[in-house]
Amino acid sequence: MKITVRDAAVLAIVASHARAALSVDFGSTDSIKAAAKTVAANLMGYYKGDQPGETPGILPGPPPHGAYYWWEGGALWGTIIDYWHYTGDTTYNDETQRSLVFQANSPANNFMPPNWTASLGNDDQGFWGMSAMLAAESNFQNPPEDQPQWLALAQAVFNTQASRWDTKYCAGGLRWQIPLSNNGYNYKNSIANAVFFNIAARLARYTGNSSYADWATKTWDWTVAMGYIDADYNIFDGAHTDFNCTDINRAQFSYTAAAFIQGAGFMYSFTNGAQFWADHLQYLTNRTLEVFFPRGIMKEVACELENLNQCTADMLSYKGYVHRWLASTTLLAPFMHDTIMPVLLSSAKGMAQSCRDDSGTCGFRWDRGGYDGVTGAGQQMNALGALTSLLVQGDKKAPVTNNTGGTSIGDPSAGAGTDVVTEGEEKKISTTDKIVSWVVTGIIAFLCGLWTIFMITDVLEGPRRTWQGPMDDGHGRRNRNGFRLE
Numbered sequence: 001m002k003i004t005v006r007d008a009a010v011l012a013i014v015a016s017h018a019r020a021a022l023s024v025d026f027g028s029t030d031s032i033k034a035a036a037k038t039v040a041a042n043l044m045g046y047y048k049g050d051q052p053g054e055t056p057g058i059l060p061g062p063p064p065h066g067a068y069y070w071w072e073g074g075a076l077w078g079t080i081i082d083y084w085h086y087t088g089d090t091t092y093n094d095e096t097q098r099s100l101v102f103q104a105n106s107p108a109n110n111f112m113p114p115n116w117t118a119s120l121g122n123d124d125q126g127f128w129g130m131s132a133m134l135a136a137e138s139n140f141q142n143p144p145e146d147q148p149q150w151l152a153l154a155q156a157v158f159n160t161q162a163s164r165w166d167t168k169y170c171a172g173g174l175r176w177q178i179p180l181s182n183n184g185y186n187y188k189n190s191i192a193n194a195v196f197f198n199i200a201a202r203l204a205r206y207t208g209n210s211s212y213a214d215w216a217t218k219t220w221d222w223t224v225a226m227g228y229i230d231a232d233y234n235i236f237d238g239a240h241t242d243f244n245c246t247d248i249n250r251a252q253f254s255y256t257a258a259a260f261i262q263g264a265g266f267m268y269s270f271t272n273g274a275q276f277w278a279d280h281l282q283y284l285t286n287r288t289l290e291v292f293f294p295r296g297i298m299k300e301v302a303c304e305l306e307n308l309n310q311c312t313a314d315m316l317s318y319k320g321y322v323h324r325w326l327a328s329t330t331l332l333a334p335f336m337h338d339t340i341m342p343v344l345l346s347s348a349k350g351m352a353q354s355c356r357d358d359s360g361t362c363g364f365r366w367d368r369g370g371y372d373g374v375t376g377a378g379q380q381m382n383a384l385g386a387l388t389s390l391l392v393q394g395d396k397k398a399p400v401t402n403n404t405g406g407t408s409i410g411d412p413s414a415g416a417g418t419d420v421v422t423e424g425e426e427k428k429i430s431t432t433d434k435i436v437s438w439v440v441t442g443i444i445a446f447l448c449g450l451w452t453i454f455m456i457t458d459v460l461e462g463p464r465r466t467w468q469g470p471m472d473d474g475h476g477r478r479n480r481n482g483f484r485l486e
């Protein structure tokens, strides 16, 4: 094969792209911190909420006004709190405090601002709640007394969600969406329940109040009983109330597993090492590492396909949560350290290869040995989470409790009576719900029939996919067609 001048130029560019990466000496805490600082600055470039006329706390959105839904702002501040906690860099602390307080929805202070009702899922509210909880556990700067406090905010999220525990269908569980008019109200998904479990477990440990632990255990048991967590510790996306939650969509998303793992870590710590949680923690973590870290590098397997990236803006951000929550688990359940940390390290090395250069712009795919050009706030949170997660330092950085130096002020009844679904609305459901349910059932049956015909006529080629159609994850009221087509 003859190599022309042009080919040579192209090869040189490819080679230089392959070489360029974020330079990090993974043996040096200072080097990791320096890289994190660059990536954090790049991440905060996506945030406009501190500019005149913009809304504090949120990333540009929601679509069509920008790529990001409201919940991802909540996720951003959790990422930044960890960044501060592990590096000591306070640059973004004031904006973080202002943002969490601004979106808390004063005076209800329940993270349910009316602006975002159209995309308000229990998981969305819960992401803000987890960031408030993290602030309490990290002894992050407390807001002035006349403003909502971190612990009370997490309790408000817990209380409003506990009051939504719904036994009418599927013998329990949280629905995905909060307002009954939202698409997805009839879907009970694993992420909404994972986040509730996570917050309950953390409140138990922080406050020492075992009522929270009872709720965590109940939520875990329900998720297992419904088959959302199977015997091999796969965690599936969810199912519909129309089918009493038997039509399980078997797509697996990494952050759901990580939210359960971290919650189980808190339960392990709260119970002083109960065998029940030690066992679940090991099996679930091992399975999660197997599914989402092929060859030791994280991959969002449901949408990050070999030759096609189907991940939505939501899904592009999960890697960072997984790294951070697994790292945090090693502080709560130190016996998991040697299972988790080597994998987080090899994965972070893959991440560094995915960055364009030392400007700290990182791509999405971490297993290609180069930069894929797919950028966004989620990818930056991923990169930052991968770096800060390597800075866990045993007890020194372990989450505090009310008895071990935590200073956040709580309110056990926070959020009570502030929910959007009123009694009157609840009563209205029954008649309309029935009709909607019949229609939906009919449509789904029709589509399932079509699917069977496709299968029989072998129209589909290529690898079998468990999830057909626009990708969704529990955050896409948008393309939601979350029924199982398998």
Ligand SMILES: *[C@@H]1O[C@H](CO)[C@@H](O)[C@H](O)[C@H]1NC(C)=O
Binding pocket: 055, 056, 102, 103, 105, 113, 115
């Ligand atoms: C709600 O939207 C209005 C109008 O855009 C804005 O002024 C306000 O700051 C928003 N509030 C929150 C909590 O986002």
Ligand SMILES: *[C@@H]1O[C@H](CO)[C@@H](O)[C@H](O)[C@H]1NC(C)=O
Binding pocket: 169, 170, 171, 244
């Ligand atoms: C719905 O599922 C729950 C839990 O599996 C079960 O206890 C209940 O009997 C089911 N209800 C109906 C109507 O099938």
Ligand SMILES: *[C@@H]1O[C@H](CO)[C@@H](O)[C@H](O)[C@H]1NC(C)=O
Binding pocket: 207, 402, 403, 410
């Ligand atoms: C936390 O500790 C303080 C001081 O010991 C105590 O006054 C407060 O009631 C405790 N709060 C909780 C939620 O247990």
Ligand SMILES: *[C@@H]1O[C@H](CO)[C@@H](O)[C@H](O)[C@H]1NC(C)=O
Binding pocket: 209, 210, 211, 212, 412
């Ligand atoms: C413990 O938590 C439960 C659930 O939120 C609450 O009802 C109860 O008042 C709490 N108990 C104390 C002593 O704070």
Ligand SMILES: *[C@@H]1O[C@H](CO)[C@@H](O)[C@H](O)[C@H]1NC(C)=O
Binding pocket: 282, 283, 286, 338, 339
């Ligand atoms: C989980 O993986 C670790 C490390 O690979 C191994 O030592 C441990 O035995 C595994 N635990 C279970 C329950 O499979």
